[in-house]
Amino acid sequence: MRTIGEVSAELGVGAHVLRHWEQVGALTVDRDGNGYRIFDDETIERARTVLKLRRVGLSLPEVRAAMAPKKSTAQAVVRAKIEALEDEIFRRRQAIIFLQHTVECRHRYLDDCPECAGFIHDS
Template sequence: MNIGAVSEKSGLPAKTIRHYEDIGLLKPDRAGNGYRDYSMVDVHRLRFLQRSRSLGFSVEDCRQLLSLYGDSDRESADVKAIANAKLSDIDRKIAELIGLRDMLRHLVKNCHGDSRPDCPIIEGLAGEARVQ
């Protein structure tokens, strides 16, 4: 599969896919003409990268997550530790997104017509920032 098809299937620009190869996140075969030749496994890795990058995980986070199944030398205990750490991150992100969503919903609801909302949304914006 050529890079264009993979780009479409993964939702990532070809530039980014080549970049991920440069930094060692995948190593597609090469066809006789020099074109990169991707497998479905590559597509899966790239879709995964697209998802987790857009959710705020760093490339190094993604590399760890990808190593969870890709590295057959890795010990199971190690896999579990990494996965559990990432699970905490994910739970926190979910909670924060829900907070953000509720805040925005409140803003939309209290935004009644022709002038700016007069609710004290600014405090909601900051999450649990009730410090002083």
């Protein structure tokens, strides 16, 4: 059993973050007889999972759903996040293509370049 301070130090997050996760239902933490939070190994592993899901971009509501007991619910959330990330990758690749063109463009102003105008109208 570990305290919130020990777990927050181990995970590299503030104790207030662990309290917030508990408050919003992303993490369930048992209490001792004095009302102090106590973290067993299983709770620490769930906290690690919450942290990992947050680091890959899931919001706390998405984390709660992704950790749902019903596998189909969790999979739907993860699939939706994958789709959103793939869309973001596509948009960023398009941005890189546009920016690379502007660096290499022979025109002084973007308004003078037909290719730049094409990029602008495609967005």
